[in-house]
Amino acid sequence: MTADVHALVGAYALDALDDIERATFARHLRDCEPCRIEAGELQETVTRLADGAWSVPPPGLRDNVLAAIGTTRQITPAGRTTAAPVRAPRRMRLVAAAAVVVAVAGAGAAVWTVQDQRVRQAESRAEQAQASESRLRSILAAPDLVVTEDRLTSGGRVTVASSRLQNAGVVTLAADRAPDAGRAFQLWTIRGETPTSAGVLAAGQSSIVQVVEGLPGASAVGVSVEPATGSTTPTAPVQALVKII
Structure with missing residues (x-):
């Protein structure tokens, strides 16, 4: 707790006090009209400065504001012995409040940047999903589509739909159950x-619908059970082997 309770007026207006300091200063306000007035004005100023849409401040604004604050400290005139505070000029109080708002805006900018990245990533995933669905539909609608299938030895089915006109195919896997822990299809x-x-x-x-480009150039599609990270070659015996006609 600072020795001069009057000096807490700015932090009180900005809700920057801990619980003990806030309770102490609230009791002080009941008996100190100058602090009540100043706290009210500062709270109003901060509210107005923070109102509406914020924008990223110019690069030099923060340094200029902090420099101004450093040269306009509240001091007690010589010879004054009372505990009453000396109120800084209103312009300086506005500068101090602006510094806080600039700092808050800076933090807001960081939050906005993170949110913007998340939105862009979500939009990108949605566009990719839409493109994938469109490609899948075009393959399945091909007039030369050939569909073959085979059963998985562990239960389930794998279906291959191939189109030479589209030079691609769609592999659909629907297993009865997923492989054991640490393993994957x-x-x-x-x-x-x-x-x-x-x-x-x-x-x-245990299931997937996968578009495979260039599939008609292959002779077969296989399914195997491998470590969860995958393998460079299939582990025998394979679960299914579908011939491409």
Whole structure:
């Protein structure tokens, strides 16, 4: 607690006191009219300054405000012995309040930046999902679509829909259950004797609809159970092997 209770008026107006200081200063306000007036004016000033939409302040504003505050401290005139506070000129009180609002605006800018990034990321994911759905529909609507399927040895089914006109296919996996903990399904496209990963499902995931570009160039689609991080080659025995006609 500061030795001069009058000096807490600014922090009180800005709700920057701890519980003990706030209670002490609230009792002080009942007996000190100058502090009541000053606290009211500061609270009104802060409210007006913070009202409406904020914007990022110019780079030098904070330094200028802090410099002004450093040269306009409240002091007691020589010879004065009473505890009554000396009120700074109204312009200086506005400057002090502005400094706080600038600091709050700076913090707000950081929050806004984070929120803006989240919105942009969500928009990007939505656009990707929309593009993926559009691509999936175009493949399934192809006039030359060929559909083949096979059962998973652990239960369930894998279906492959392939279109040479679209040079792509759609692999649908619907397993009865997910692999054991730490394991995951992995899709493969097989060209000749060479398997290439077409994606690893998340651990605990038992179904997926996957667009595979260039699928008609493959001879088969395989499904295997691998470590959750995936493998470079399928682990035998594979769960299913669907021939592409």
